[in-house]
Amino acid sequence: MEEGAVTVVEEGGIVHKNPIVIEGLPDVGLVGTIAASYVIEKMGYTKIGYVESDLFPPVMVIHEGKLGSPFSIYGNGNVVVVLSEIAIPPNAVYPLTRALADWFNSINAKLVISVTGLPVQNRIDIEKPEVFAVGNSDAAMKKLKVMHVELLEEGFIAGAYAIMLNECKKRDLNAISLLAQCFPVYPDPGAAASAIEALDKFIPLDIDVSKLMEREEEIKLKARDLMRETALSAPEMQKGVEQDMPIMYR
Amino acid sequence: MKEEKRIREAAWGQNGNLEPLFELEDTGDAFLVTFDLPRVKKENVEINVTEDTVEIIAKMSEAVCWERWGSIQKRMTFQSFRKQIRLPEPINPKDASASFKHGILRLVMPKIRKKVFIPIE
Numbered sequence: 001m002e003e004g005a006v007t008v009v010e011e012g013g014i015v016h017k018n019p020i021v022i023e024g025l026p027d028v029g030l031v032g033t034i035a036a037s038y039v040i041e042k043m044g045y046t047k048i049g050y051v052e053s054d055l056f057p058p059v060m061v062i063h064e065g066k067l068g069s070p071f072s073i074y075g076n077g078n079v080v081v082v083l084s085e086i087a088i089p090p091n092a093v094y095p096l097t098r099a100l101a102d103w104f105n106s107i108n109a110k111l112v113i114s115v116t117g118l119p120v121q122n123r124i125d126i127e128k129p130e131v132f133a134v135g136n137s138d139a140a141m142k143k144l145k146v147m148h149v150e151l152l153e154e155g156f157i158a159g160a161y162a163i164m165l166n167e168c169k170k171r172d173l174n175a176i177s178l179l180a181q182c183f184p185v186y187p188d189p190g191a192a193a194s195a196i197e198a199l200d201k202f203i204p205l206d207i208d209v210s211k212l213m214e215r216e217e218e219i220k221l222k223a224r225d226l227m228r229e230t231a232l233s234a235p236e237m238q239k240g241v242e243q244d245m246p247i248m249y250r
Numbered sequence: 251m252k253e254e255k256r257i258r259e260a261a262w263g264q265n266g267n268l269e270p271l272f273e274l275e276d277t278g279d280a281f282l283v284t285f286d287l288p289r290v291k292k293e294n295v296e297i298n299v300t301e302d303t304v305e306i307i308a309k310m311s312e313a314v315c316w317e318r319w320g321s322i323q324k325r326m327t328f329q330s331f332r333k334q335i336r337l338p339e340p341i342n343p344k345d346a347s348a349s350f351k352h353g354i355l356r357l358v359m360p361k362i363r364k365k366v367f368i369p370i371e
Contacts, residue, residue: 185271220288
């Protein structure tokens with residue numbers, strides 16, 4: 001593998017049928033990671049590949065005694081789920097999003113959905129987090145309006161999902177980001193539950209999120225270390241800029 | 251103990267304590283500290299505040315047991331969260347207040363302000 005490269009490795013020879021991609025990378029509140037893990041578990045998706053790069057930390061994961069990549073891809077032909085169990089190093093964001101967007105293009109993905117969080121100061125007082133969205137094209141925006149998802153109208157977005165939207169745009173791939181109101185530095189299964197309900201508007205998953213909420217405390221405990229690692233890289237990811245007002249504000 | 255601003259390393263001790271995720275925010279007149287304490291009930295949280303430190307000890311309603319955790323340490327059990335934070339500026343412990351909601355402990359600790367009036371000549 002070329003130094004600094006990111007490679008998507010497919011396993012099992014699955015046939016893709018214009019899949020919808022769900023991306024769950026670690027970010028604020030670990031919303032995407034928690035949501036993607038729960039979707040994979042509930043839908044019974046199988047592992048169809050992984051992502052490797054020497055830009056990632058030298059870490060492998062062991063599940064039930066089996067060695068695997070912490071950056072895995074699951075799916076069933078119609079849906080692809082990208083899930084990372086490690087924090088993405090800031091210097092890997094651009095090569096990673098380029099490699100993933102190339103791969104989504106090669107499998108003729110019809111829509112790429114990044115699931116992530118929108119940090120809010122008063123999260124503790126919010127019973128049911130709202131979900132907002134960003135689209136990367138007129139077609140994607142139209143889809144969001146049809147599905148009655150509230151759009152983020154002004155502001156900065158930062159992190160892997162922001163760059164992913166743009167890399168998909170460059171390849172004429174429709175992409176959206178679903179952002180659930182969340183705690184910035186605490187794992188937020190409640191926000192993940194809201195995000196899964198919003199996902200259901202685009203993919204008929206019909207997942208009961210009440211089970212996710214029943215396991216809220218267990219998930220928070222398991223996700224502590226990933227949350228800590230992700231929060232440490234947040235300043236370098238320019239996450240603070242999401243609270244700023246753009247100068248071109250209208 | 252070093253001064254801490256956000257989340258740092260260290261996650262567990264050998265004494266059955268987990269280090270909670272926490273966030274420290276300077277709001278100008280006060281410090282706002284929150285701790286994420288899953289599996290903890292309000293009545294099992296102990297808070298000790300001095301002029302420059304805050305310590306919390308929170309007992310979980312159910313212990314956390316991690317198995318198959320590394321090749322040597324096969325089983326670890328944690329029963330409580332424990333964390334001490336050194337504050338960047340002195341606070342008035344008597345005016346500190348705490349609330350607990352959805353497993354999040356929130357402490358507001360007003361800073362000690364020594365105001366000096368300066369007349370304009």
